[in-house]
Amino acid sequence: MPKPVLFAGIAVAAAAAAFVVGGAATLAPTPPGLKSPAPPPANGQQKPEQKPRPASPSPAMYSGQIPAAALLRVPVTGVVPGAVNVAPAIKSPLADDPNAAQRGMKDFDNFNCSGCHAANGAGGMGPSLSDDQWIYRSSPANIYLTIVQGRSKGMPAFGAMLPDRVIWELVSYIESISEKPSGKFGKTTSRAPLSPAIEQVPPENMQTPQPWNFTETFSKGQRPGTSP
Numbered sequence: 001m002p003k004p005v006l007f008a009g010i011a012v013a014a015a016a017a018a019f020v021v022g023g024a025a026t027l028a029p030t031p032p033g034l035k036s037p038a039p040p041p042a043n044g045q046q047k048p049e050q051k052p053r054p055a056s057p058s059p060a061m062y063s064g065q066i067p068a069a070a071l072l073r074v075p076v077t078g079v080v081p082g083a084v085n086v087a088p089a090i091k092s093p094l095a096d097d098p099n100a101a102q103r104g105m106k107d108f109d110n111f112n113c114s115g116c117h118a119a120n121g122a123g124g125m126g127p128s129l130s131d132d133q134w135i136y137r138s139s140p141a142n143i144y145l146t147i148v149q150g151r152s153k154g155m156p157a158f159g160a161m162l163p164d165r166v167i168w169e170l171v172s173y174i175e176s177i178s179e180k181p182s183g184k185f186g187k188t189t190s191r192a193p194l195s196p197a198i199e200q201v202p203p204e205n206m207q208t209p210q211p212w213n214f215t216e217t218f219s220k221g222q223r224p225g226t227s228p
Contacts, residue, residue, distance in 0.1 A: 071145065074141040077137075087139065091140065094165075100169050100172035100173075101209035103169045103172075104172045104176075111166075119207075129177060130177045130178055143171045147167050147171070148167060173209055176209045176210055198217060199217075200214065200215055201215065
């Protein structure tokens with residue numbers, strides 16, 4: 001008696017057929033080692049394949065418009081063999097923004113910079129920022145790096161806390177309060193032994209990103225025009 005013949009095509013078709021469960025068609029389980037096919041879209045239209053977006057530049061790689069490689073070459077010291085200037089010429093991204101110093105003045109108070117450096121950056125627990133005495137150099141890049149990295153003797157590192165634009169606004173403000181209208185640095189001095197002829201108007205009377213534009217007769221702590 002001849003044996004029944006099973007056709008391979010019928011067996012394969014039966015294994016791959018969709019099963020209807022509760023009125024919904026579901027695909028048969030995918031054998032181990034094979035990639036499961038994507039389900040067809042509900043509207044019957046195939047969506048185009050989406051390419052992955054390129055990764056955005058890391059904040060650690062860029063500072064505003066300035067490559068990190070240029071900032072790495074900014075020396076914190078002025079002692080260089082041969083007495084040559086090796087610092088790259090880095091310009092603040094906000095150098096041409098006329099309102100950057102005004103915003104930086106608000107940032108200076110909002111982030112409590114005045115708590116250490118006093119109002120108008122006159123100097124307190126932290127050093128004065130309104131004269132020509134700079135511990136870690138006065139270029140925009142040096143001021144930026146001092147804020148970002150922090151320095152010894154108490155200067156915190158704000159790079160992980162503040163947006164890059166805010167830091168450059170602070171740089172603009174610090175540069176602004178450090179210069180007289182003539183372009184030369186102002187002086188922050190003690191009462192004795194030498195007293196200057198004029199002093200800045202106290203910040204409680206006027207808050208401005210250019211305090212050297214508003215001065216009065218130096219009075220050794222007394223009201224202007226009175227004897228000490």
